[in-house]
Amino acid sequence: MKAVNFLPQWLINIISLWTLPVLVVVLWWFVSADSSSFFFPPLKNILAVLYRDLASGLLTSYLLVSLTNMCIGLAYAIVLGVLCGLIIGEFRALREATSPLINFFRSIPPAAIVPIVIVAMGTDSAPKILIIALACFWPNLLNTIDGVRSIPVQMLETNKAFRIPFHLMLWRVLLMGALPQILAGIRIALAAALVLMVISEFFGASEGVGFYIRDKKETFAMTEAWAGTVLVGIFGYILSTVFLKIESWLLGWYFQKTPKELRKLDPAK
Amino acid sequence: MDSIFRLTFLRLATLVISGMLWIIGDYFQLFNPTVLPPIQEVGSALIAVLAMPEFLPAFMATLLDSLKGVIYATLIAVPAGIIIGMFPAIEKATRILLDFGRSFPVVALMPIFVLIIGATSQMKVVMVTIACFFPILLQTIYGARRLEPTIMDTVHSYRIPFYLRFSKVILPSALPFISTGIKIAISISILVSVSTEIINQIDGLGAQINLSRTFNEVDIAYAYVIYAGLLGVALTTIWDQIDAVILRWHRLASREN
Numbered sequence: 001m002k003a004v005n006f007l008p009q010w011l012i013n014i015i016s017l018w019t020l021p022v023l024v025v026v027l028w029w030f031v032s033a034d035s036s037s038f039f040f041p042p043l044k045n046i047l048a049v050l051y052r053d054l055a056s057g058l059l060t061s062y063l064l065v066s067l068t069n070m071c072i073g074l075a076y077a078i079v080l081g082v083l084c085g086l087i088i089g090e091f092r093a094l095r096e097a098t099s100p101l102i103n104f105f106r107s108i109p110p111a112a113i114v115p116i117v118i119v120a121m122g123t124d125s126a127p128k129i130l131i132i133a134l135a136c137f138w139p140n141l142l143n144t145i146d147g148v149r150s151i152p153v154q155m156l157e158t159n160k161a162f163r164i165p166f167h168l169m170l171w172r173v174l175l176m177g178a179l180p181q182i183l184a185g186i187r188i189a190l191a192a193a194l195v196l197m198v199i200s201e202f203f204g205a206s207e208g209v210g211f212y213i214r215d216k217k218e219t220f221a222m223t224e225a226w227a228g229t230v231l232v233g234i235f236g237y238i239l240s241t242v243f244l245k246i247e248s249w250l251l252g253w254y255f256q257k258t259p260k261e262l263r264k265l266d267p268a269k
Numbered sequence: 270m271d272s273i274f275r276l277t278f279l280r281l282a283t284l285v286i287s288g289m290l291w292i293i294g295d296y297f298q299l300f301n302p303t304v305l306p307p308i309q310e311v312g313s314a315l316i317a318v319l320a321m322p323e324f325l326p327a328f329m330a331t332l333l334d335s336l337k338g339v340i341y342a343t344l345i346a347v348p349a350g351i352i353i354g355m356f357p358a359i360e361k362a363t364r365i366l367l368d369f370g371r372s373f374p375v376v377a378l379m380p381i382f383v384l385i386i387g388a389t390s391q392m393k394v395v396m397v398t399i400a401c402f403f404p405i406l407l408q409t410i411y412g413a414r415r416l417e418p419t420i421m422d423t424v425h426s427y428r429i430p431f432y433l434r435f436s437k438v439i440l441p442s443a444l445p446f447i448s449t450g451i452k453i454a455i456s457i458s459i460l461v462s463v464s465t466e467i468i469n470q471i472d473g474l475g476a477q478i479n480l481s482r483t484f485n486e487v488d489i490a491y492a493y494v495i496y497a498g499l500l501g502v503a504l505t506t507i508w509d510q511i512d513a514v515i516l517r518w519h520r521l522a523s524r525e526n
Contacts, residue, residue, distance in 0.1 A: 016358065016361045016362060017361060017362070017364060017365055018365065019362060020362040020363060020365070020366060021365045021366050021369070024366065039381075039384065039385045093279060096276055096279055096280070097279035097280055097282065097283040098283055099280075100280055100283075100284075101280075101283055101284065101287060103502070104498065104502070105498075107456070107498045107499075107501040107502045107505075108494060108495070108497065108498035108501075109459055109460040109463045109464070109494075109497055109498065109501065110460075111460060111463055111464035111467060111475075112463050112464075112467070112474075112475065112478055112493070112494040112497050112498075113494055114464070114467060115467055115478055115479045115482045115490070116304065116478070116482055116487060116490050116491070116494070117304060119303075119482050119483075120301060120303035120304045120487075121301075121304065191372065191374070194372075194374045195374045195375075195376055195464075197374075198374050198376050198377050199376055199464050199467075199468065202376070202379065202380070202468050203467070203468060210377075213377065213380050214380055216380075217380035217381070217383065217384060220384070222381075222384065225380050225381055225384070226381065228377075229377050229378060229380075229381060232373075232374060232377040233369065233373045233374075233377065236369075236372040236373050236374055237368065237369045237372050237373070239372070240368070240371075240372035241368070241372075
């Protein structure tokens with residue numbers, strides 16, 4: 001027995017997807033509305049402060065600084081990681097020789113070098129970009145190597161048989177063949193970049209969203225600290241959602257499935 | 270045999286070459302010594318640190334708090350993940366919240382938690398637990414959803430009761446994914462512990478890195494960084510061994526296919 005659908009499918013979809021998130025926010029709003037607790041200010045005040053500081057341009061300029069650092073760091077990491085990954089992945093000897101070293105460097109928590117780099121290089125953008133790039137380099141490198149290795153042998157042999165020149169093979173075969181894994185690596189790197197952006201601004205900075213949160217905490221402005229945290233959360237969500245859209249657009253040829261079908265297969269997507 | 274020699278030679282050669290690059294770069298003063306000190310200083314610091322009285326307590330603090338966080342996160346995330354995975358309606362209802370949670374940089378909550386709980390190792394455990402919760406939860410959901418339709422149909426036609434279905438069918442089939450989730454969580458836990466220690470001066474390797482840096486002992490700071498990395502490697506290697514034992518039935522079966 002199937003219930004008769006009064007509503008169109010897309011509306012049911014939206015309702016079943018958004019009911020709980022909306023409920024959580026509404027609950028937060030009303031439960032915290034009369035809160036006089038110092039630690040948990042009313043959501044209304046948090047959003048009001050968030051709007052005030054965004055509108056005054058203070059938080060907007062901080063956000064711009066943070067995102068610029070993050071994008072530059074990420075860009076360096078992607079270019080270097082993918083390039084090194086394509087070359088290391090292509091040559092078996094190189095891959096085998098470097099694997100212990102890569103595994104070791106990858107396991108070093110990037111946050112651990114934050115104090116070393118920031119104390120030595122100062123509190124401007126350069127050390128932050130360096131840290132973000134370093135943290136994002138490893139997932140990009142490792143995923144690119146895996147991606148190159150996952151290219152079918154027949155395809156590579158066809159390349160050899162037709163004597164496709166190296167530069168053509170690098171861009172049109174290896175890069176394209178490894179693209180699904182490369183994008184998966186960028187997705188991991190994006191999350192890492194956001195974390196390192198926040199940590200590096202907590203540690204030593206005079207601007208940026210992380211600095212805003214830390215500074216407000218230091219002056220016990222709890223509502224502002226919450227506002228900054230909420231902003232970081234919203235941005236994390238927007239970034240990963242936008243990236244997923246780009247990914248499914250770039251990889252349409254690879255999945256050959258509609259995004260809807262894909263979601264059925266993998267809840268993580 | 271020949272290939273093993275070749276591999277060892279290649280790997281040793283890579284190590285020697287990277288060491289040489291470090292020495293050469295240092296000799297020509299390409300690196301700022303306050304960012305990257307010479308190799309011999311870091312090498313001797315690696316040994317010197319072991320003899321320091323503060324090393325072992327710091328190491329244990331990071332290790333134990335990370336493990337506590339992983340264990341708490343596993344205890345919460347696995348049942349939650351299986352329930353979400355079993356019912357498609359719940360999975361759909363929680364999807365956006367989970368997407369939000371997994372893209373949220375947990376470290377951003379640190380200042381708020383420091384004010385609420387204080388800069389204690391308890392607060393570190395809370396941070397680690399939250400950070401490890403999402404990877405384990407997502408892997409569990411993924412695992413619980415991958416049940417083959419034939420098995421599901423069999424379970425339905427025999428009217429297997431709910432608790433048996435949970436413990437004998439869904440949990441075992443999700444176990445390989447849960448194990449992967451825990452492995453991801455272990456490396457995240459070290460990362461979150463160390464960054465919490467660095468920013469809030471809570472006992473552990475992170476606080477020692479910060480202290481050594483303040484005293485201008487960059488080589489000692491690097492030694493602590495390296496030990497933090499090795500701790501992560503050691504823990505994931507141990508987990509791989511545990512995984513191989515408890516999931517022997519699964520790994521053997523998947524190798525045959």
